[in-house]
Every structure is written in C-alpha cells, then in structure tokens.
Amino acid sequence: MPTVVKTLKLRVKDKHAPLLLQMAQQVNFVWNFVNDLSSRSIRERGKWLSAYDIHPYTKGAAKELGLHSHTLQCVAQEYVTRRRQCKRTRLNWRKSTGSQRSLGWIPINTGAASWKSGQVYHNGHYFGVWDSYGLGQYRFKTASFNEDARGRWYFNVAVEIETKPTEATASVGIDLGLKDCATTSTGQKLHGRWYRELEPQLAIAQRARKKQRVRAIHAKIANRRKDEIHKFTTELVKNNAAIFVGDVASAKLVKTRMAKSTLDAGWSSLKTALEYKCHQAGVVFEEVNEAYSTQTCSACGALPQSRPKGIAGLGIREWTCSECGAAHERDVNAARNILAAGHCRLAGGITAL
Numbered sequence: 412m413p414t415v416v417k418t419l420k421l422r423v424k425d426k427h428a429p430l431l432l433q434m435a436q437q438v439n440f441v442w443n444f445v446n447d448l449s450s451r452s453i454r455e456r457g458k459w460l461s462a463y464d465i466h467p468y469t470k471g472a473a474k475e476l477g478l479h480s481h482t483l484q485c486v487a488q489e490y491v492t493r494r495r496q497c498k499r500t501r502l503n504w505r506k507s508t509g510s511q512r513s514l515g516w517i518p519i520n521t522g523a524a525s526w527k528s529g530q531v532y533h534n535g536h537y538f539g540v541w542d543s544y545g546l547g548q549y550r551f552k553t554a555s556f557n558e559d560a561r562g563r564w565y566f567n568v569a570v571e572i573e574t575k576p577t578e579a580t581a582s583v584g585i586d587l588g589l590k591d592c593a594t595t596s597t598g599q600k601l602h603g604r605w606y607r608e609l610e611p612q613l614a615i616a617q618r619a620r621k622k623q624r625v626r627a628i629h630a631k632i633a634n635r636r637k638d639e640i641h642k643f644t645t646e647l648v649k650n651n652a653a654i655f656v657g658d659v660a661s662a663k664l665v666k667t668r669m670a671k672s673t674l675d676a677g678w679s680s681l682k683t684a685l686e687y688k689c690h691q692a693g694v695v696f697e698e699v700n701e702a703y704s705t706q707t708c709s710a711c712g713a714l715p716q717s718r719p720k721g722i723a724g725l726g727i728r729e730w731t732c733s734e735c736g737a738a739h740e741r742d743v744n745a746a747r748n749i750l751a752a753g754h755c756r757l758a759g760g761i762t763a764l
C-alpha cells in the first residue's frame with residue numbers, strides 16, 4: 412500500500428515543562444559547543460567539520476547531559492545543515508536565559524521515541540500528550556519537542572500514513588466564486604452561508620463597538636466555515652478519482668459586499684482541505700488555470716457573443732450560448748471548463764479516467 416509521511420503535532424501536558432526546559436538547555440549547550448568547535452576548526456585549520464567529524468567530540472557526553480545520544484547526533488546534523496544554508500563560518504549561539512532566549516528545542520532521531528502505555532516514551536521518561544490522532548497506531552520516525560512563544564510544549568513527530576487507492580472513477584471540476592464559495596461541474600454548491608447569515612449581527616456589533624461580541628461572531632463564522640468545508644470536501648473526495656480546482660483570478664476580487672479576506676479564507680481553507688484529503692485518499696488533485704472558464708461555452712468550446720463579459724457580466728447567472736444554443740448556469744459552466752482543462756493537463760496521465 413502506498414504511504415505518505417506526515418508530521419503530527421501534539422500538545423505536551425504542562426507538567427513536563429520543567430524537565431523539557433532543562434533538556435532544552437542541555438541541547439543549547441551542545442549546540443554552542445558544536446558552534447565553537449566548528450568555527451575554530453574553520454578559522455585555525457580551514458576545515459569544515461561534517462556531522463560525522465563532530466560525533467567523536469560529543470560522544471559519551473549524552474548521559475551526563477541527560478540527553479539521548481541520538482539527540483546529540485541530531486544537533487550536530489542540524490548544525491551542519493544550517494551552516495550550509497546560511498553559508499557562514501559561525502552561527503548564532505542558542506541562549507537559555509534572558510529576553511533573547513531561544514525557544515526550547517529537543518530533536519529526536521528515528522527509534523529514540525516510541526508510544527508506550529499511552530504516553531510518549533523518550534530517553535527514560537514518559538511524556539503525557541493530548542492525543543488527538545490516536546498515536547498508538549503509528550510508528551514514529553524523526554521527532555522533536557518544541558516550545559512555543561507562550562511556553563507551551565509540543566511533540567512533533569513524522570509518521571507514515573497508508574493511503575488507500577480510491578475506487579471512484581469519476582472526476583470533477585470546481586469553480587471558486589463570489590456568490591457561492593464553490594460550484595462543481597456536477598452542479599453541487601458550497602454556499603458559504605457562514606458569512607452571509609451572520610453578517611447583519613456582525614455589522615450591529617461592529618457599529619456598537621462591542622469588541623468581545625465581534626470576536627465571538629468571527630469565531631462562529633470560522634467554525635461554520637470549517638464544518639461546511641469539511642462535509643463538502645469529504646463527499647467530493649469519496650466520489651472522485653480526480654479533482655480540479657480553478658486558480659482564483661484577480662478579476663473575481665473586484666469590489667463586492669463581502670470582504671476580500673472572507674472570500675480568501677473560504678477559498679484557501681477549501682483548497683487546503685481538498686489537497687490534504689485527496690493526498691490521503693490517493694485522489695489526483697490539481698489547480699488549473701481558470702482563464703476564460705466563465706466565458707467559454709463548455710458544450711461547444713466557443714467564446715460566443717452572448718457570454719458573460721467584464722464587470723457587467725458578473726451579475727449574469729444564466730446565459731445561452733449564441734453559437735450552439737446550450738443553456739448554462741454560469742458557475743457550473745465554469746466548473747465544467749475547469750474539469751476539461753484538468754483533463755488536458757493529465758492527458759495520458761491516469762488510466763482510471
């Protein structure tokens with residue numbers, strides 16, 4: 412079965428913060444030691460040490476530092492990678508105290524962390540996490556503990572996820588629009604009610620300068636958006652072997668009553684959700700150029716006289732092709748053209764279609 416590698420991020424329970432902080436300080440110590448060792452070697456002998464060269468200098472220190480020996484190797488590896496990227500003979504020091512303190516980081520090599528008794532086991536310690544993924548079902552690859560700016564700790568772990576080949580054979584095009592957030596070539600719509608229904612309430616709260624209320628409504632909108640997009644995309648991914656979505660043309664971002672940011676948020680979360688789910692399900696996902704998708708007749712391929720054109724055309728929802736007489740719902744027609752463009756891109760690509 413084909414697999415993909417994903418990184419899962421889990422919040423570590425706060426009670427482990429003191430231990431993690433202490434380990435992170437030792438990581439900083441190792442980093443600074445490597446920084447000093449490497450820069451001196453370059454300065455004094457003109458030799459750029461590799462991670463392999465550094466290993467003998469740190470070997471054996473792990474136990475005393477309270478770190479896993481693999482962590483020391485990871486630090487050296489990361490150091491060498493960054494030194495190459497930055498093209499510098501010396502990197503910044505990692506600081507454990509003061510206002511410029513580096514956020515905690517403890518790298519973990521494949522095999523040095525595992526799932527035991529419902530917790531993350533690493534270097535002789537058990538770490539409780541808020542497990543939203545069912546970590547027990549995965550084998551851990553490389554991982555790290557990371558601190559964020561608020562002092563919270565996360566366990567980031569790469570895992571292999573199996574992808575099942577899809578049994579669906581259909582394909583679908585999606586037009587991202589203003590009136591409806593998305594319309595498919597089969598006529599399904601994601602209405603984007605999440606904004607419109609709450610817009611009056613939002614306007615009232617904004618006029619009254621009720622900050623908390625405004626924030627609450629925005630959160631409500633975001634929740635509805637997430638929920639609707641989740642349902643819409645799950646259904647599409649279940650029923651199709653290939654999904655094509657138009658890249659959004661700037662022409663669509665002409666003045667509308669809806670805020671641009673709201674449209675953007677809907678479109679981008681839709682695309683993100685689709686891409687992720689397609690990836691997992693082994694469904695083809697492509698963004699295709701949507702130029703002329705609205706104006707071309709999806710039945711005969713002509714750019715007929717009667718097509719919706721320019722700003723005035725934005726209000727036209729239904730039109731009839733003056734060349735072939737086909738009647739079109741504007742966005743469905745656009746989605747069909749996007750589907751056709753997607754098929755051209757894949758010509759010869761997938762046999763299932």
Ligand SMILES: [Zn+2]
Binds near residue numbers: 710711713735
């Ligand atoms: Zn036509």
